[in-house]
Each structure stands twice: as C-alpha cells, then as structure tokens.
Amino acid sequence: MADAAHAPNWTVSTDIENIVWLTLSVEKSSVNVLSREVIGELETIVADLEAKAKSGSIAGVGILSGKPTGFVAGADISEFDDMSEPATLTEALRRTHALLQRIEDFPVPVVAGISGFCMGGGLELALACHYRVAVDDEGTRFGFPEVRLGLFPGFGGTGRSIRQAGPVDAMQLMLTGKAVPARTAKKLNLVDRLVRHRDTLRWAARKAILAKAKSEPAPLTKRVLAMGPVRGRTAAKMREETAKKVNKDHYPAPFALIDIFERHGDDPKAMMAAEIGGFVPLMNSSTARNLRRVFFLTEGLKKQGIRPKPHFARVHVVGAGVMGGDIAAWCAFRGMAVTLQDMDSERIKPALARARTFFEKRLKTKQAVDAAMARLMPDVEGRGIARCDVLIEAVVEKLEVKREIFAAAEKQLRAEAIMATNTSSIELERIAETLETPSRLIGLHFFNPVAQLPLVEVIRSKMNDDEAIGRGAAFVLAIGKSPVVVKSAPGFLVNRALMPYMISAIERVEDGDSPEQLDAAAVAFGMPMGPIELMDTVGLDVGASVARELGQKVPDNSRFAKLVAQGKLGRKSGEGFYVWEDGKPKKEKAPPHGNLPGLGRDLVQPLVDTTEEIVAEGVVENPDMADIGMILGTGFAPFLGGPLKARRDGKA
Numbered sequence: 001m002a003d004a005a006h007a008p009n010w011t012v013s014t015d016i017e018n019i020v021w022l023t024l025s026v027e028k029s030s031v032n033v034l035s036r037e038v039i040g041e042l043e044t045i046v047a048d049l050e051a052k053a054k055s056g057s058i059a060g061v062g063i064l065s066g067k068p069t070g071f072v073a074g075a076d077i078s079e080f081d082d083m084s085e086p087a088t089l090t091e092a093l094r095r096t097h098a099l100l101q102r103i104e105d106f107p108v109p110v111v112a113g114i115s116g117f118c119m120g121g122g123l124e125l126a127l128a129c130h131y132r133v134a135v136d137d138e139g140t141r142f143g144f145p146e147v148r149l150g151l152f153p154g155f156g157g158t159g160r161s162i163r164q165a166g167p168v169d170a171m172q173l174m175l176t177g178k179a180v181p182a183r184t185a186k187k188l189n190l191v192d193r194l195v196r197h198r199d200t201l202r203w204a205a206r207k208a209i210l211a212k213a214k215s216e217p218a219p220l221t222k223r224v225l226a227m228g229p230v231r232g233r234t235a236a237k238m239r240e241e242t243a244k245k246v247n248k249d250h251y252p253a254p255f256a257l258i259d260i261f262e263r264h265g266d267d268p269k270a271m272m273a274a275e276i277g278g279f280v281p282l283m284n285s286s287t288a289r290n291l292r293r294v295f296f297l298t299e300g301l302k303k304q305g306i307r308p309k310p311h312f313a314r315v316h317v318v319g320a321g322v323m324g325g326d327i328a329a330w331c332a333f334r335g336m337a338v339t340l341q342d343m344d345s346e347r348i349k350p351a352l353a354r355a356r357t358f359f360e361k362r363l364k365t366k367q368a369v370d371a372a373m374a375r376l377m378p379d380v381e382g383r384g385i386a387r388c389d390v391l392i393e394a395v396v397e398k399l400e401v402k403r404e405i406f407a408a409a410e411k412q413l414r415a416e417a418i419m420a421t422n423t424s425s426i427e428l429e430r431i432a433e434t435l436e437t438p439s440r441l442i443g444l445h446f447f448n449p450v451a452q453l454p455l456v457e458v459i460r461s462k463m464n465d466d467e468a469i470g471r472g473a474a475f476v477l478a479i480g481k482s483p484v485v486v487k488s489a490p491g492f493l494v495n496r497a498l499m500p501y502m503i504s505a506i507e508r509v510e511d512g513d514s515p516e517q518l519d520a521a522a523v524a525f526g527m528p529m530g531p532i533e534l535m536d537t538v539g540l541d542v543g544a545s546v547a548r549e550l551g552q553k554v555p556d557n558s559r560f561a562k563l564v565a566q567g568k569l570g571r572k573s574g575e576g577f578y579v580w581e582d583g584k585p586k587k588e589k590a591p592p593h594g595n596l597p598g599l600g601r602d603l604v605q606p607l608v609d610t611t612e613e614i615v616a617e618g619v620v621e622n623p624d625m626a627d628i629g630m631i632l633g634t635g636f637a638p639f640l641g642g643p644l645k646a647r648r649d650g651k652a
Contacts, residue, residue, distance in 0.1 A: 007041040011066065018059040019209055020049060021202075025066030032067050034121040034155075035076035036092065043099050053108045060109040060209030063129060064202065071114045072122025074145065075155070080292055086280050093276045096155050100128035109212050113205040114191070115198045117141050119179065124157035127164060127190070131213045133204045134182040136194040143179030149295060150288030150639070152257040154279040159268030164189045164215065166222025167234060167265055175242055175254045189218055226265035235262035250526050250639045253282050286649070290641035297628040301482045305474030306467065312478050313337060316379070316388035318405055322539075322572055323422060324394030325351025326450040329358050332376040333451075334479045339377050339384025348378040358451060385412045390475055392444055394422040397545045402431050410435055418471055420444040421459075424495050424542070425549040428461035428488040439463040442472045445492060446481075447633050448538060455632035456481045461488040484629040487619045491550045493626065494633035496614060497643075498534075500606035502543065503552045505531035506560050506577075515577050516590035518603060525600025526637030532577050533585055536570035540577075601652060607636070608643040608652050615644070 011023040022045065026032045052058045065071045083089045103110055103125075112126040114134040123142055126132050134140050144153050144161070152158065152174055161170035165188040173180070173188075185191040192215050195204045217223070225234045238258050248255045256278050264271040282288055313336060317328040320342035328340045328351065342348050355376055359369045377384070385391060391413060393405050402421060413419055419440045421431055432438035443459020456476045460469050469485060476483035486492045491499060505518050509532060519530020535543050544554050544564050554561050563569075563576055570576030571583065578585035593599055611626050620626045627642025636643055646652035 007045065009038045010041050010045060012045055014058065017206070017210070018057065019206060020052075020058050020061045022061060022063045023066045024063070024072065030067070031069050031117075032065055032072045032122070033074060033076040034072060034096075034125070035079060038076075039096055039099065043095070046099060046102055050102065050106070053106060058108060060111065060212075061106065062111050062113055062202065062205045062209060063125070064113045064205070065115065068116070070116025070122075070139070071112070071118040072120075072125060073117055074120025074122055077149070077292060077295060080283065081289075084284055086284070089280050089283055090276060093154055093279060097272065097276070100125065100156050103128045104130075106130070109209045109214070111205045111208045111213070113201040114142075114182075115140055115201055117179070119143050120146055120153065120157075121155050123190070124153055124155035124160065127157060127160040131193075131208045131215050132191045133193045133195060133201060133208060134185065134191045135198050135201055136182045136196060138181070140182040141179040142182070142185040142190055143177065144174045145177045145179070147175060147177040147251075147253050147257075148291065150251065150253050150285060150291045151279060151282050152253050152275070154275055156272040156275065158257065158260065158275050159264075159270070159272035161190070162226065162261075162265060162271065163217050163268040166218035167226040167231075167261065168222070171238060171257070171261060174257060175238065189215070223266075226261070228266075231265050232262060235259075235265070247524070247526070250637070251287060252285065253287075256282060287639040290639055290645065293641050293645070294628065294631060294638050297624055298482060298632070301484065301628065302477060304470070304483055304485070305477050306470035309474050309478070310389075310471060312389045312475050314339075314384065314388040315390045315392065316341065316382075316384040318342075318382070318391070318393045318409070319395035319422075320348040320351040321394065321396075322354075323446065323448060323450070324392075325354055326358075326448070327392055327394055327422065327446050328376060329355035330450050331479055332372050333359065333362060335375070336479070337375050337377075339379035339382075339388065341379045341382045341384070343380070345378055345380055348380070352376065352378065362451075382409075382412075385409050386414070388413070388417055390418040390420065392420050392422055394446075397423065397425060397542070397549070399426055399430060402426070403434050406431065406441060407434055410437070410440070413440075418442065418444075418468075418475060420472065422446055423459075425491050425546045427490060428459055429463070432461060432463065439465060439468065442468050443486075443488065443492070444472060444476065445486075445494075447494065453633060453635075454482045455494070455629060456483055457486045457492050457494065457629070457633070458483045459486055459488050459492055482628075482632050484625055484632070485621065486629070489614075489617070489619045491546065493611075493614055493620055493629045495546055496550060496619075497607050497610045497630060498634060499543075499547050499550050499552055500610050501604060502531045502535050503547055503554075504606045505603055506535065506558075509577065510558055510560070514588075514591050516587045517593055517596075518599075519587070520590045521593065521596045521599035522603050523600070524596035525604060526640060527600070527604070528635035531603065536576040536578055536580070536585060538570070539572055540564050540569045604636075604643070604652060607634075608647055611643045612647070 009026050013021050024032050110129045111131045112129040116139050146152050169188050242254045260274045264274050315331045315336050316339045317324050318341045320340050328338045332338045359372045363369050420442050432441040445457035447453040458472045473483040509515050515532040519533050522530040568575045571580045574580050615626050623644045627644050630636045631642050640646035
C-alpha cells in the first residue's frame with residue numbers, strides 16, 4: 001500500500017494503482033451499522049477524497065467490510081430513541097442524504113464490494129455507489145427491513161432502488177421487508193457482478209474501478225409503470241395487495257411509502273427528497289416505538305444459551321404426527337441429521353410427504369430438496385437415540401405414554417445429549433418422576449405451524465440446573481428459533497394464556513355468536529387470526545385436551561365436545577368449526593358490527609389477564625419476556641408491543 005489512514009471505524013488505504021479502499025469495521029460490534037459516529041467519519045473521509053479526486057491523484061474508491069458477518073446491517077437502531085425530536089431527526093437525515101449524494105456524484109468510480117448481509121442503510125449506501133460487486137453465496141442477502149420497524153428507507157433508498165430495479169420490484173422489497181440472495185439481487189439490477197468467493201471480491205472491485213464501470217438503470221419496460229397515469233394504477237394495486245396483509249391503522253409505513261410513490265415515483269430525486277417528510281412522523285409513532293421494543297427483546301433472546309456454543313449434529317424425534325413430523329422436518333431443513341420414530345413406517349410416511357412439500361417450497365433446487373430429504377430418516381426401531389445430540393418427544397398428551405418413552409430412552413442416550421419433551425401442558429416434574437436422573441429432562445415446546453412460528457418455550461423444572469437450560473436454549477438458537485425460558489407450570493406461558501381466550505370465544509359461539517364475526521374482530525384488533533380459526537388450526541382434540549389439563553370446562557353436550565367426538569378436529573381433518581379446503585377455512589360473510597376493533601379488544605381480555613397472572617406467579621422472568629413470548633408464540637399484535645405493554649398503554 002502506498003499509504004494508509006485509520007479512523008475509529010474506517011480504515012483508509014491507497015494502493016499502488018491509486019485506488020482508495022475504505023474498509024468499515026465498527027468498533028465493539030460484531031456487525032457493521034451506520035451510527036451517527038460512523039456516518040460522521042465517512043463525511044470527513046469523503047470530503048478529503050473529493051479534493052484528491054478533483055486533482056486527479058486517485059483512480060477510484062472501493063468500499064468494503066472488515067467484518068466476516070456482512071457488509072452493513074443498516075442504521076444503528078439503538079440511536080433511534082435518542083432522535084425522537086423531529087428537528088434533530090430531520091437534520092440527521094438531510095446530512096446523510098447529502099453525504100450519499102456526494103458519493104453518487106463522485107468524479108471517479110466508487111464501487112461497493114459486498115459479502116454477507118447488505119440491509120437497510122447498508123443497501124442504501126451501496127446503491128449510492130456507481131457499481132456493486134457481490135459474493136454469490138447463501139450468506140449474502142439484500143433487503144430493506146425498515147417496514148418491520150414501522151418505517152421505510154430514509155437514506156435515499158426509495159428513489160435509488162426504483163431507479164435500479166424498477167418500481168414494482170423495488171417497492172415489493174420495501175413493502176415486504178424480505179431479504180433476497182445475491183443472485184436475485186443481480187436479476188433485480190441491484191447488483192452488477194457476482195463473484196464466487198470473498199477472496200476475489202477486492203480483485204473484482206478493482207477491475208470495475210479501472211474499467212470505470214457504471215451501473216445502468218432499470219430498462220424503460222420496467223420504469224414505464226411509474227410514468228404518467230399508469231403510476232396511479234400501479235399505486236392502487238400496491239395498496240390493494242398491502243391491505244390484504246396489514247391494517248393501515250396498525251402499520252401506516254407501507255401505505256405512507258405508496259403515497260410518496262404515487263406522487264413522485266417517476267422522479268427518483270423527488271422521491272428521495274420526499275422520504276424525509278414521510279419518515280420523521282413514522283419514527284415517532286407508537287407503532288415504530290413498539291416494533292423497536294420487539295426488535296430489541298428478540299435480539300436479547302439470541303444472547304441466551306451456554307458458552308461456548310455446543311455443536312448439534314443429530315436429532316431424534318419420537319412421534320411422527322403433525323407436530324413431531326414438522327419439528328423433524330425443520331431440524332433437517334436447518335442442516336441436521338434427523339431420525340424420526342413412530343410405531344410403524346406407515347405412521348411416518350405422511351410426515352415425510354409433508355417434509356418434501358415443505359422443502360420444495362423453501363429450497364430452490366432439486367439437489368437441495370433431495371439433500372434435505374436424505375437428512376430426514378425414518379427410524380421405527382429408535383436406533384438414532386444412542387447417537388443423537390438431542391432427543392425430542394412429541395407424542396400424544398398422555399402422561400403414561402411419555403413416561404414410558406423417556407424411561408426407555410434414558411438408558412440409551414449419551415450423557416451429554418439433551419432429553420426434551422414437546423408437551424404442551426403437562427408439568428415436567430410429573431413426566432420425570434420415574435426417571436433415574438429427572439434433572440436431565442427439559443421442555444422444548446414448539447408451536448404449530450413449526451416453520452412459521454419462531455418461538456420455542458424452553459421449560460425449566462424444579463430439578464433442572466442452568467447447564468441443562470442453557471444447552472436447551474443453545475439448541476433452539478442453533479435451529480434458528482427464539483428461546484423463552486419458562487418455569488414448568490400447567491400450560492406454561494403461551495398455552496395457558498391462549499386457552500382462556502379461545503375457550504371464551506368458543507363459549508360465545510355456543511351462545512349463538514358468529515365465528516366469522518369473532519375472528520374478524522380479533523384480526524381488526526391486531527391478531528394474526530381469530531380465536532375460532534386458531535382452535536381449528538391447533539386441532540380441536542389438542543385444544544380440548546389442553547383445556548381440560550388447565551381446568552377449563554369443555555361440557556360433553558357442547559358443540560366443541562361433539563366435534564371432537566365426531567373426529568372433526570379442524571384443519572388436519574378437513575372440518576372443525578369451519579370446513580377446510582386446501583389448507584384454508586371456508587367462511588361465511590361475517591354479520592355487520594359497529595365496532596369490530598372494540599369487540600376484538602373484549603375478546604383478548606382473558607389473554608391479557610392471564611398473562612398478568614403468569615408474570616405475577618413467576619412463570620416467566622419478567623413482563624418483557626411475557627410480551628415477547630406472546631408475540632412470537634401467538635402473533636399478538638407486535639405494533640402494540642405485547643399484551644402487557646398494550647395494557648400499560650391503555651390499548652388492551
């Protein structure tokens with residue numbers, strides 16, 4: 001290198017070809033984020049390089065990450081609460097806009113070399129560069145996750161992404177918050193060149209700088225959808241599709257973004273300028289504040305588990321029903337070798353068929369699907385028990401059956417293997433009574449559908465020590481789920497809070513209320529689905545069993561009990577309170593109601609009340625853990641911050 005300089009977070013070096021390399025490695029952080037300090041340092045660096053570029057003393061600039069974890073994760077969310085004053089936030093956004101525009105206007109080529117995640121503000125920085133090179137591997141991802149925080153891109157990403165990808169593809173990224181792999185990003189024109197290995201990233205960026213490469217905007221065939229009267233129709237379609245997924249009153253950000261697009265979608269610079277006025281009020285909304293709280297609570301869950309992290313390679317699941325089969329499929333999807341045990345191979349076949357369907361949806365190639373299926377092996381004899389790192393029991397909610405399984409498994413399991421039950425309601429102490437070492441048994445309580453719900457309750461009995469619970473939490477994190485530690489008590493956290501809510505709604509149906517109206521009211525309040533549809537999804541037999549275990553009444557002459565007796569168990573049998581077709585309930589039109597959100601608030605009161613009781617009894621560590629557990633396990637209105645936060649705010 002000809003020379004080098006160092007700021008606290010940026011390393012600046014110049015090579016013999018007069019290319020300046022800016023390498024970001026944020027101090028005291030495992031990931032790169034664009035804090036005010038990082039942005040301020042970049043302002044100083046850019047000002048210095050502008051003068052050198054104008055004098056012809058540098059050939060170009062390459063921007064790289066010094067972190068193995070990724071390029072830039074986005075803005076520093078920890079600073080958001082400190083920027084609640086509108087004038088302060090407005091000024092900070094204007095400064096950042098001006099900085100990225102200076103990079104875009106640089107007189108010599110500026111190339112971003114991207115490996116790992118490139119999200120939010122990181123993607124906005126990359127889009128301000130003249131050219132983008134990325135590593136084509138599974139770890140490199142691009143996206144605008146701001147909508148999940150109640151916001152939209154605020155560093156110029158709206159206009160620049162539309163310029164590069166076209167209005168439909170760019171708006172889809174911003175409205176959904178989904179991340180896409182490098183290959184998809186290239187197809188969207190967000191990336192110009194792909195390389196196979198991180199080691200070649202700098203070399204490819206160098207070639208682009210010396211060739212004065214410059215990214216081309218989206219073709220006219222894409223941009224036309226943002227032009228003239230067509231833009232209004234495009235915006236209307238976006239609103240229609242967005243409204244199917246979220247309520248504008250609950251999540252205003254995507255609709256505010258569509259409004260800006262409708263006004264300025266044909267002019268990237270005008271759209272970027274309009275960002276600031278739309279972004280500032282969203283930042284201070286209750287939705288954004290609560291979603292930030294949810295984000296930090298979720299991140300806190302990732303810090304659980306023992307250190308150093310154990311390596312989990314083999315999982316054995318006993319019980320190939322819907323829950324057990326789907327747990328097995330998820331673990332295989334996450335790269336583990338899984339043996340699935342049941343009484344005979346015929347009981348395992350449906351689980352394998354469901355697993356293949358799941359893999360085909362999630363994995364893009366036949367090779368990847370076949371590899372996942374090869375990791376999921378039927379095991380009627382239970383030979384995998386002796387080799388596994390984790391044993392998960394997921395059979396029917398019958399105490400004696402569970403005791404028999406663990407009594408046999410205990411003799412075969414390796415000393416360091418996790419022994420876990422997926423019981424949804426039975427206290428661990430009762431299951432472990434007959435074990436030689438009852439302290440080994442922990443609970444790993446998954447939720448249906450396994451692939452969609454991120455929560456796993458890690459159940460701690462009176463006999464468990466910190467080591468056992470720490471290993472359980474580490475395993476949950478290893479399979480990409482979020483662990484919440486809960487003391488062993490009937491129903492634990494989620495089921496205990498859910499059951500009074502669902503039973504209360506069913507009692508209303510027994511009294512003549514419309515299931516469709518009750519479900520619509522719960523959704524209007526902010527729940528992802530209504531209590532009657534949820535009971536059908538859980539399974540009426542499971543619901544009735546858990547209800548009785550928790551002391552909830554299910555009268556023999558009730559419609560609920562009669563449906564169970566008739567084998568009409570909900571989605572899994574094709575009929576329950578609703579008739580199900582292709583995985584969806586057939587619903588009649590709900591009768592009109594003057595205040596659906598108000599009815600929904602009434603419906604969730606048993607859930608909120610019970611959650612308070614659970615915290616008071618010490619079943620969970622604190623109200624924050626109860627809130628994040630209910631959000632991740634039930635989908636309880638994230639924009640309200642959880643049931644207890646909603647009650648404190650007077651909204652539940």
